[in-house]
Every structure is written in C-alpha cells, then in structure tokens.
Amino acid sequence: PHAPGPPLGQNLAFINPNDNCQVARTVSLVTLDTTYFPDARNTGVPSLRYKTTFGTGEIDYNVAPGVSLTSTTAYYHHRVDGILSGTNAGFAGSSLSSDNRFHRSDFTQEVRLQSDWQDKPVNFLIGGFYQDAEVANTVFVQGNAAMGLPRTLLAGTNDVSIRTYS
Secondary structure (H helix, E strand, O other): OOOOOOOOOOOOOOOOOOOOOOOOOOOOOOOOOOOOOOOOHHHHOOOEEHHHHHHEEEEEEEEEEEEEEEEEEEEEEEEEEEEOOOOOOOOOOOOOOEEEEEEEHHHHHHEEEEEEEOOOOOOOOOEEEEEEEEEEEEEEEEEOOOHHHEEEEEEEEEEEEEEEEE
C-alpha cells in the first residue's frame, strides 16, 4: 500500500509544478487518500454541492379610499454539502480535510395596514412580522495520518432555531 509520508514540518510541494500561477478557470486539487483520511466521504474526491430555493409573494388590497392592506410571504431554503481539501493542495496531499453540511430554511410573513391620505396631515402604518427559521451546520475536520496529525481535529454541530414575532 502506501509508505508513510514525510515527517510533519518537512517542506512539501503543495503547489502543482504545472500551475502557471495565473488567474484561470483551471484548478488542481488532490484527492484525499482514504488510507490517511479514513473517514472521508465520496472516496476522498473533493466535491461541493449546493441548492437554493426561494420565492416571495405579495398581495395588496385597497380596504377603503386611501387605506391599503399588504401581505408579503417569503420562503428560502439553502443546502450545502461538501468535502474539501482543507489547504487546497494541488500537488502533495493536504494536511487536513474539511467535511461540511450546512442547511438553512426561512419562512416569513409580514402584514401591513397603512394610510395614504393626501388631504390629511397625519397617516398611519401598523403591521406585524413573523419568522420561522432553522440553521444547521455540521463540520468535521480530519488530519492527514501520513503527516502524523490526529484523525479528528474538530467535529461539531451548531443548530439554531429562530422564531421572531413583532
């Protein structure tokens, strides 16, 4: 199989010698060797997938002359799933990998009743707002065993629920 890599701290060539260091659409990335990154998903092949879905709707209704009611509804859903070389090494193997799963969803509702009286010195605006949202972020950072780094450098989940009324 694989011989152990160089000791930690020894100079390694992380930049691909074929890279001309110019701004371009070509990027060299090294696959994470699952011998040294045993928990790497996707057989160690770096990947990043994301999907965003959103929409809004608004309804306006004239309640009386100079008085309107507006209702605005919005939905937002975003998901990111990725496993990446933590150093974006293009030649030698990366010293760490980053595995991230992120999710956010929002639902909001706003209602406003407002006047627009041109012939009166005072108008009014009254309304309400509601938000129901969730954010979840799971991160797993793995060290390269060939470099003597620990298998798990960081692992955690951060979940936040949001409820807003005003």
